[in-house]
Amino acid sequence: MLNRLRQRLPLYLDLIRWSRPAGWLLLLWPTLSALWIAADGFPGWHLLAVFTLGTVLMRSAGCCINDVADREFDRHVKRTAQRPVTRGALPVKEALIVGAVLALAAFVLVLTTNAPTILLSFAALAITLAYPYAKRFVSMPQAVLGVAFSFGIPMAFAAAQGGREWSLAAINAAVPPQAWWLMLGNLFWVLAYDTEYAMVDRDDDLKIGMRTSAITLGRFDVIGVMAFYAVYLASWAAIGRSLGLGRAFLLGIAVAAAQALWHFTLIRRREHDGCFKAFRLNHWVGAAVFAGVALDLALR
Template sequence: MYQKLLHSTNRLHPRAFDFIQLMRLDRPIGTYLLLWPTLGALWIAGAGAPSVKNVIIFILGVILMRAAGCVINDFADRNFDGHVSRTKKRPLATGKITTKEAWILFAVLVTLSFGLVLLTNAATVWLSFGALAVAALYPFMKRYTYYPQVVLGAAFSWGIPMAFTAETGSLPTEAWLLFIANMLWTVGYDTYYAMADREDDLKIGIKSTAALF
């Protein structure tokens, strides 16, 4: 039903689903993988009863920032995706969406996310700049290191310290232990996921832990 609802957006605009695909709203598993550790951190920080306001802020923030991360990822990979069987039909690779449109969408998503984080506190606002940095840096790391998944792990774990500062105003040891554990978990599952692209990545010079091992 969810997929049918997304496809029905083309009735509103003929290119609507192209933008949905660019943001991966049709593939919510990535959002779940970002959301679960973030909400877990909120519940731990809130001793089992986190602020309802913070829960809403972080759910919306995760959805928006995951979408923004997908947009900047496809922008960075637009000249490579056409050579990889799994990604060759992505909207930027096929030209259905222009780079200018992608940048505008990225800016809108980031602005909305920043508006949400402004509803928290100063410590969380400062941490949000780090979240944006690692999210934007990850796609470009594939050109320079075999460990881009480490950067992705940091990006998918950044919500953990932000949840603690939003809920408690501090960063206790358990926040960093959860951060490291989730980062390692992300490296593991994304390496497995990247194995599907390994042969294509080796041909076009894209680096990853899948190509390394």
């Protein structure tokens, strides 16, 4: 048993993109920003561990589900053709078992929080399961991904401010309107970086009939990406100010905006390498915003 697990481990690590941490960092930074805001500063080691480990586990579980759902499409895309499930190195059933174990481990972490957070985790799981199939029916599936990648924000507020009551009223009490607005604003950041990602595969996606924001936006893709960045940063700046965040926070927003402008220079010619580089480095945008939030609250 242990020998087999040791032999399969490289495949499992490839399945969950272990060597490419940018994916889970894109989820982590807005979640931690929300957690710091909700807790009015450092949230404590317990919640920090729950949301950091939970983010890694759920993103990894999502990779398993996505690769199973997209295996017939991925074999026609150069960048994804060698994924373990796609090339047949890992059976579908085994990949789903790995995903289920990871999701279960994340749920065990959630169980150590409170009732509102546990209730929200079921909605988060449903959206995670739905996203891989949205590409068949939705012209901009990146919006569905945006909801999935942003759901850690209301969960962070629920964990920091929630109680023991199992009800929708308890969720409403723990998660203020600003949290949902932060989630909506973050969705536009996901639209920005995942459109950059989709621009890399546009030619292959057109051949196989996949729907993406890059295809939907057409020649307005670059303008669309920059507009998404602008909505994200402007909305977070406005909401942050309404929550009492000050100059250090706005400095973080400014650093993030400078990076977004740099990304424009990478994607404006729609070259594959430039678009992929912009996507891959996007986690630094989120890191700048989080740094602004954490520093601002620390200086109070």
